[in-house]
Amino acid sequence: MSDNRTGLQGPAPDERPHPDGRRNAQGIRIDPEAESEHEPRRTVFSAIVEDEPGVLSRVAGLAARRQFNIESLTVGPTTVEGHSRITMVVEEPEPGIDQIEKQLAKLKPVISVGELDDDAVRAELVLLKVRGEDPDKVHAITEMYDGRTLDAGPETITVQLSGDERKIDDAVDAFRRFGIIEIARTGQTALAHGSKKTVPGEEPGTSGEPTKPNTNTQ
Amino acid sequence: MSERTAATTDPDATDGADDSTETPTEITSGSTSVVRALENAGVETAFGVQGGAIMPIYDALYHSDIRHVTMAHEQGAAHAADAYGVVRGDPGVCLATSGPGATNLVTGIADANMDSDAVLALTGQVPSDMVGSDAFQETDTTGVTAPITKHNYFASSPDTVGDTVGEAFALAAEGRPGPTLVDLPKDVSLNETDREPGPAQAPETCRARTDPADSQVEAAARAIERAEKPLLLFGGGVVKADAAEVARQFATEHRIPVVTTMPGIGAMPEDHELCLSWAGMHGTGYANMAITHTDCLIAVGTRFDDRLTGGIDTFAPEAEVVHIDIDPAEISKNVHADYPVVGDAGRAIERVDAELDEGPDAREWVDQCLTWKDEYPMDYAAPDNEPLKPQFVVEALDEATPDETIVTSGVGQHQMWAAQYWTFTEPRRWVSSHGLGTMGYGLPAAIGARVAADDDETVVCVDGDASFLMTIQELSVAVRENLDITVAILNNEYIGMVRQWQDAFFEGRRMAAGYEWCPQFDKLAEAFGARGWTVDSYEEVPDAIEEALAYDGPSVIDFHVDPAENVYPMVSSGGANGKFALSEDQL
Ligand SMILES: Cc1ncc(C[n+]2csc(CCOP(=O)(O)OP(=O)(O)O)c2C)c(N)n1
Numbered sequence: 001m002s003d004n005r006t007g008l009q010g011p012a013p014d015e016r017p018h019p020d021g022r023r024n025a026q027g028i029r030i031d032p033e034a035e036s037e038h039e040p041r042r043t044v045f046s047a048i049v050e051d052e053p054g055v056l057s058r059v060a061g062l063a064a065r066r067q068f069n070i071e072s073l074t075v076g077p078t079t080v081e082g083h084s085r086i087t088m089v090v091e092e093p094e095p096g097i098d099q100i101e102k103q104l105a106k107l108k109p110v111i112s113v114g115e116l117d118d119d120a121v122r123a124e125l126v127l128l129k130v131r132g133e134d135p136d137k138v139h140a141i142t143e144m145y146d147g148r149t150l151d152a153g154p155e156t157i158t159v160q161l162s163g164d165e166r167k168i169d170d171a172v173d174a175f176r177r178f179g180i181i182e183i184a185r186t187g188q189t190a191l192a193h194g195s196k197k198t199v200p201g202e203e204p205g206t207s208g209e210p211t212k213p214n215t216n217t218q
Numbered sequence: 219m220s221e222r223t224a225a226t227t228d229p230d231a232t233d234g235a236d237d238s239t240e241t242p243t244e245i246t247s248g249s250t251s252v253v254r255a256l257e258n259a260g261v262e263t264a265f266g267v268q269g270g271a272i273m274p275i276y277d278a279l280y281h282s283d284i285r286h287v288t289m290a291h292e293q294g295a296a297h298a299a300d301a302y303g304v305v306r307g308d309p310g311v312c313l314a315t316s317g318p319g320a321t322n323l324v325t326g327i328a329d330a331n332m333d334s335d336a337v338l339a340l341t342g343q344v345p346s347d348m349v350g351s352d353a354f355q356e357t358d359t360t361g362v363t364a365p366i367t368k369h370n371y372f373a374s375s376p377d378t379v380g381d382t383v384g385e386a387f388a389l390a391a392e393g394r395p396g397p398t399l400v401d402l403p404k405d406v407s408l409n410e411t412d413r414e415p416g417p418a419q420a421p422e423t424c425r426a427r428t429d430p431a432d433s434q435v436e437a438a439a440r441a442i443e444r445a446e447k448p449l450l451l452f453g454g455g456v457v458k459a460d461a462a463e464v465a466r467q468f469a470t471e472h473r474i475p476v477v478t479t480m481p482g483i484g485a486m487p488e489d490h491e492l493c494l495s496w497a498g499m500h501g502t503g504y505a506n507m508a509i510t511h512t513d514c515l516i517a518v519g520t521r522f523d524d525r526l527t528g529g530i531d532t533f534a535p536e537a538e539v540v541h542i543d544i545d546p547a548e549i550s551k552n553v554h555a556d557y558p559v560v561g562d563a564g565r566a567i568e569r570v571d572a573e574l575d576e577g578p579d580a581r582e583w584v585d586q587c588l589t590w591k592d593e594y595p596m597d598y599a600a601p602d603n604e605p606l607k608p609q610f611v612v613e614a615l616d617e618a619t620p621d622e623t624i625v626t627s628g629v630g631q632h633q634m635w636a637a638q639y640w641t642f643t644e645p646r647r648w649v650s651s652h653g654l655g656t657m658g659y660g661l662p663a664a665i666g667a668r669v670a671a672d673d674d675e676t677v678v679c680v681d682g683d684a685s686f687l688m689t690i691q692e693l694s695v696a697v698r699e700n701l702d703i704t705v706a707i708l709n710n711e712y713i714g715m716v717r718q719w720q721d722a723f724f725e726g727r728r729m730a731a732g733y734e735w736c737p738q739f740d741k742l743a744e745a746f747g748a749r750g751w752t753v754d755s756y757e758e759v760p761d762a763i764e765e766a767l768a769y770d771g772p773s774v775i776d777f778h779v780d781p782a783e784n785v786y787p788m789v790s791s792g793g794a795n796g797k798f799a800l801s802e803d804q805l
Pocket residue numbers: 628629630631632633655656657658681682683684685686708710712713714715716
């Protein structure tokens with residue numbers, strides 16, 4: 001059955017022309033001389049979701065399997081029945097941040113999702129349990145950070161603090177001198193500044209109206 | 219029961235949404251409402267395996283005109299439904315019981331997910347009040363399948379389960395297709411309802427944007443106009459969107475060369491001069507040259523899989539990328555899109571076409587591409603003193619079959635040879651497992667394709683010895699249903715693709731790669747009740763193919779091919795497309 005077939009022919013790899021261009025790890029064309037990678041950036045996403053069983057695990061599972069770096073994830077009901085708000089703090093290089101938003105938008109229970117601007121108001125709540133030996137000093141530091149004492153006894157004092165991430169970090173540092181026995185942080189939650197919408201389609205001030213689905217325009 | 223068997227083997231039973239709507243299932247329970255929802259959605263066929271928790275659904279199917287094809291294994295049911303959907307363009311439906319039934323579906327669902335194939339899976343579940351108790355055959359099916367479905371549902375009430383099934387069916391097909399699943403606790407199926415399910419609609423939160431934004435269309439058109447070396451890349455999305463016609467017209471009108479991805483095979487006729495066939499790891503040299511040197515890559519309906527791109531750093535490194543896709547999340551996921559166009563493939567191409575003031579002037583570039591075609595022809599050596607070459611078998615099959623033959627495959631070298639040496643001219647004819655690379659896809663896919671295809675169409679499965687062995691039990695289904703399928707095993711007594719890599723990258727240590735222990739497939743085929751042939755030489759090829767194709771039923775030809783044959787060209791994993799090797803010493 002032998003015929004004139006010779007097998008694959010053609011110039012070998014090193015005999016071919018090869019372009020000089022390059023892409024970086026994110027698939028962006030770059031100047032091959034000046035390697036450029038995006039620095040990770042920390043940002044907050046807010047999503048209005050249908051309050052159905054498993055929604056949190058879908059969001060968490062998505063982040064885990066796509067290797068999104070999540071700092072915190074919170075969920076709670078809104079004033080619209082059946083809708084919850086998820087707030088997610090992430091740290092990723094630029095195209096990754098865009099991916100997170102689009103992948104979240106694809107989840108069926110996600111009604112609308114948006115990235116918050118820098119001027120968004122953010123807050124976190126922390127419970128700190130410290131040794132009770134020096135109640136006056138604990139009290140003073142608590143006052144300094146606008147905290148509240150929730151529980152005080154001879155052995156332990158538990159205080160509640162809230163505020164943005166920086167303030168909480170500072171406060172935790174300040175309490176270290178008393179010996180922190182236990183700590184519980186909620187993770188950040190956030191809303192857009194002033195009358196801006198926190199997520200696209202969310203009408204400010206119309207809490208009774210369901211949020212309109214996100215029509216992704218990208 | 220004999221009545222039912224007769225009904226399912228009646229070839230006429232396949233031609234009728236009309237038949238099934240004539241006597242819609244009466245709704246008395248959750249399960250009848252599920253079946254009614256399927257009927258309302260136009261489902262004509264379902265593939266599955268019975269079992270405790272899904273029995274109520276099967277009982278409801280007993281009275282329905284929906285044809286049920288019992289498969290030997292649930293994986294087969296999922297692959298059959300997948301291929302049925304690929305060929306038909308509507309979601310395929312598969313059924314399984316809870317626990318092992320559902321977990322057996324998993325490979326097929328994952329496969330559909332990776333290839334964006336619309337599949338609806340219905341799984342039985344233990345009764346609601348036993349969920350969470352580790353009941354007999356309980357598996358957290360929605361948990362297990364969440365990462366591999368577009369969305370899945372846990373049915374909660376007989377009143378709404380029909381709506382849920384309708385929604386899941388519609389969602390599978392909406393926008394970028396994919397698998398969905400509804401888990402059906404037995405009590406939800408059994409309990410009473412008379413509620414008619416509403417029309418099947420995708421959930422509001424998942425509606426895809428089909429018409430692209432003006433600004434995106436304009437920007438893409440300007441980029442294409444100024445291109446000097448434009449290249450179209452047609453992905454599976456072109457096929458799924460039924461946009462092949464529009465896409466071809468665009469390519470020929472503006473004389474832009476075309477490469478496809480593997481799932482995009484058939485979007486452009488491979489015998490067209492502008493078609494450079496498929497690019498990527500084992501794509502043609504000319505496709506990989508074109509993709510490496512283009513200055514404007516117009517990619518339609520592709521997710522830039524790493525088997526296509528090779529190393530991202532060297533992928534189309536000088537190209538502005540226009541990326542048309544219905545899924546915004548694919549834009550700039552792997553390859554940065556300079557000009558994203560989010561919308562339906564056909565609609566987007568039409569809009570870009572209308573926006574073009576003049577096509578790009580790419581005569582020189584087209585000539586260059588045609589030169590590459592001459593420079594790197596797809597060819598194989600077939601010396602007299604070497605065993606039968608698998609590529610020859612693929613060409614012989616292509617020649618012996620009608621133009622629009624449907625070809626399914628397993629995964630491995632044979633799959634690559636089938637894709638390389640079969641000349642596809644139409645979409646929905648190449649039915650393979652691309653993204654997941656699932657050995658064993660071929661035979662159940664051929665069954666699904668056969669059930670979906672018209673009687674006068676030919677279905678061939680090009681399989682590997684090891685791939686065939688993975689789902690061989692489905693041959694019993696092909697025999698029972700008397701499905702006219704020709705399985706061509708390119709038997710190299712190896713998991714050849716693995717052996718090829720061992721030789722190239724592991725200094726020839728062929729650990730666990732020898733499959734000389736495979737059974738005699740011709741005899742096995744006969745034992746199943748199919749026809750079988752063994753072919754060892756070139757001389758026997760034409761007759762065996764002719765007889766197998768002529769036989770009206772499942773036939774298996776075991777082609778004993780050269781175990782030493784390798785697949786080339788090859789871009790090594792993560793390597794540069796432009797540096798494809800033509801032989802092992804070039805890797
Ligand atoms: C289910 C599954 N298991 C393992 C693999 C890894 N794998 C990829 S190709 C291949 C060889 C397949 O052998 P065969 O079907 O005989 O095809 P050949 O390469 O010999 O043509 C294997 C084992 C796979 N793709 N799928």
